[in-house]
Amino acid sequence: MRLGTIRYSSGTRAVRLEDDGAVVLPFDDVGALLRSGSDWRTHASAAGERVGLDAVRHRPVVVAPEKVVCVGANFDRGTGEPRPRFPSLFTKFPRTLIGAGEDIDLPAPSVSEQVDWEVELAAVIGTEVRREPERTAARAIAGFTVLNDISVRDWQWRTSQIFPGKNFERTTPLGPHMVSVDEVADVGDLELSCEVDGQRVQHGRAADMIFSPAEVIAYVSTFTTLVPGDVVAMGTPPGSGVTRVPPVFLAPGQVVRSVISGIGEMSNRCVGPR
């Protein structure tokens, strides 16, 4: 089952995406659907008004998650470095999120010209968990989607805490839809890639993630409660612009395509300040 959130009248609605259209569900977004309780799969399967795919305008799969937790440096780069003992975690405010097809707001050049891409697999939480053992933590996941953790590198590294460079408003595509976990046979088989103006800049396999979604969810649940609609982004494979020689960054007009095989793909155009 593929579930997304679309613009609808003056607001948004959760939809079930099918091959020939989207079925409108009576929830404001996928977050509200997941918060409807353990029956969310039943609610998501209901009949409803159909919208043609041409008319679909995506918003972030979850418009305003209570939490967006991200794992940094979570891909084995084959350099033989020892596995870190703990995941490195940071957060994004919901105000960073945009939907598939929506514009990435670049800062003014006077603020930064170091905006970079980071395609990531994101788990969407469907069941509340606190102090959950790793063994059972995967059960908290409702499904998976694509996130691009667009990062403003100079602001990320101004101090030891990377939070500011990860929190520029309207920079983080999340979508186009969540694929429910029953349709993802093996997370490790998922392939992630990112293209800028049609040129592949990142590629990696989820099997190379250091910490698994279940490990990260169990770890986070030690200190806080994850709730339905929360998003856990699993880190990015090699190929970000800042790691190139010379570094490459995004410019107004460029299009970032974020793809995960079997999950979905989305394109977002970079725009400068109006």
Added chain:
Amino acid sequence: MRLGTIRYSSGTRAVRLEDDGAVVLPFDDVGALLRSGSDWRTHASAAGERVGLDAVRHRPVVVAPEKVVCVGANFDRGTGEPRPRFPSLFTKFPRTLIGAGEDIDLPAPSVSEQVDWEVELAAVIGTEVRREPERTAARAIAGFTVLNDISVRDWQWRTSQIFPGKNFERTTPLGPHMVSVDEVADVGDLELSCEVDGQRVQHGRAADMIFSPAEVIAYVSTFTTLVPGDVVAMGTPPGSGVTRVPPVFLAPGQVVRSVISGIGEMSNRCVGPR
């Protein structure tokens, strides 16, 4: 004007605190009051049901801020270190917050025995700001309150990102009330102190803050919109437990008293897991 949020029936209500009682206002918390628009001062001045101070049970001044942004290492320690160029920022989830008088939830000893205190001045945002110059940024502040940024030191330093150690659920007292900005003549004159079981462990003056509230608000507003009810915590003076020789940490049963002269004071008891 002193505004707080109290338990009321099965929920919470914003109140105006007076010398002989609390006046109940028709808003769920001070956050909702501030989000009511530029007339919030008028709404806060209204008549209403009176509750005796004995019956007041505080919740966090803002129960669920959209954002809690904190500045680390923001006090000049007199060591002659150069002033940092940029504030070091991190965030707390609203789930960390508790009210004056509510218990601080210590983690199980198997998770951590390194829980530490950090009394801080917190600005509460009353007016939405984005890309606000420093010169005018103080106008965004509705008032000031007290926050204790209780920190789990080992979890804070497991990786370069301190977020996990700052985000244990129900650890962060915020209150007891917000003093509106018109009643704070000079922020620099405010004195902060923290006591554990009646013994003073921290003391400092807001004049020793490296970055002012206006500077931090202007800086944050470069990348995100601050909205009414958001909380900006301004860093802690010297004296935290981990800086002592040998280090000292909190234990179940201990009481943390957080005081800012002219703003307010609150006491919170540490409790172990049930």
